[in-house]
Amino acid sequence: MTDATLPAVSRSLWQDAWLRLRKNRAAVASAVVLAVLALVGIFGPMLSPHSHATIYQQYVRVAPSFEAYPKAEDILPGFEREMKRARLTGAEPVLEGSRLSVALTAGEKPIDPRVTRYFERSELFSAPQLDLAEDGMTGTLTVSVNRQYFILGTDNLGRDMLTRIMIGIRISLAIGLLASVMALIIGVAWGATAGYLGGRIDNVMMRIVDILYSLPFIFFVILLLVFFGRSLVIIFIAIGATEWLDMARIVRGQTLSLKRREFVQAAEALGATRRGILTRHIVPNLLGPVVVFVTLLVPKAILLESLLSFLGLGVQDPMTSLGLLISEGAQNMRGAAWQLIGPALTLTAILFALNFLGDGLRDSLDPKER
Structure with a gap:
């Protein structure tokens, strides 16, 4: 056929x-x-x-952005607020990537190691590390910056x-x-x-x-x-x-x-x-x-x-x-x-x-x- x-x-x-x-x-x-x-x-x-x-209480009504929050200009002011809450004094903070460090100096009393709890409770920072000298009068505090991306805002x-x-x-x-x-x-x-x-x-x-x-x-x-x-x-x-x-x-x-x-x-x-x-x-x-x-x-x-x-x-x-x-x-x-x-x-x-x-x-x- x-x-x-x-x-x-x-x-x-x-x-x-x-x-x-x-x-x-x-x-x-x-x-x-x-x-x-x-x-x-x-x-x-x-x-x-x-x-x-x-x-995220610190990110109420933020605009859409491909850049991570907090913005670079907001990191240091936020860190200074936590330093005041912890009653710490130190040199100028240094930001390297997502790590922020500062050299601490004590006043009349040695630095209390428990001050890290202020940064643990913070929504901007995490993983605080405190390296103190033997006398506890000086040290270095290092924290991680919690970066959040809100592509369409909040x-x-x-x-x-x-x-x-x-x-x-x-x-x-x-x-x-x-x-x-x-x-x-x-x-x-x-x-x-x-x-x-x-x-x-x-x-x-x-x-x-x-x-x-x-x-x-x-x-x-x-x-x-x-x-x-x-x-x-x-x-x-x-x-x-x-x-x-x-x-x-x-x-x-x-x-x-x-x-x-x-x-x-x-x-x-x-x-x-x-x-x-x-x-x-x-x-x-x-x-x-x-x-x-x-x-x-x-x-x-x-x-x-x-x-x-x-x-x-x-x-x-x-x-x-x-x-x-x-x-x-x-x-x-x-x-x-x-x-x-x-x-x-x-x-x-x-x-x-x-x-x-x-x-x-x-x-x-x-x-x-x-």
Whole structure:
């Protein structure tokens, strides 16, 4: 049999969609951006030298810098303050790299070796070493300078903004994705069942949706928090339990249109079960609008979480999210604009990536494009 007479290999809907998606550069780039941000949110805080909850009282609202803190001009004044606390006198301190040394001279009494405790308690210096002469009247004090890097600066409490943004990416993406998955599963199952079965069942199921629509979102969240306590699980359950209502209506409308199509009637004539028709014919043809709507649900869930955090019902310190960081940054944008710019740019990148990826998935999953 020659190549010309070989039967053509057919592709499934998923294979065809994957090939079209790979040709969409914007969608592929967006998927890469989301994957990178997800990896940063998962592993970034583990690799960061600062914890998201660590407070550096001497570095409150410091500006972003690639240079280590304390700056060179702040090291000697800080050392002199510790010398005064320890009531020590000496020559001019000498700074060599991260080591600072000074020749000490005693007054009327010998130098007490316990003065090193003042430098042990300091947040600027560590590892003090005191070498005294035999009479204890002179000696050399050497300390290490604790250098800290704050590439994106610090917040009002002196916490590293870079680490907190990475934690915010983790929390916001987790809540957005989990809430959207929950809304996707419930909404598609509910809407497809109601639309395909129709009649009295459809009427009852959609009236239940209307009743749930009448419940205020904030009131529903407060009830969940009162009964089950405050936690991240309750937050994404609360968001997912309300966002599936829109999904159910969209899916029902699409199902009402699809169930009158010829391929569905052919499947019914061949004796396919209702479950088989829903899973093999109705739901796959709903993927286009459903996927696009899911990509809009993720940022919406992130914004709803931000609203809850702003009202004191969501993420609480020391944990944080992008929405909470933006809320805090907006209050300090005049004196510390970096607190708003970093989280805002990160959230903007996530929203753009989700929109481009949603458009690409819609085009690749549209059966009309085959």
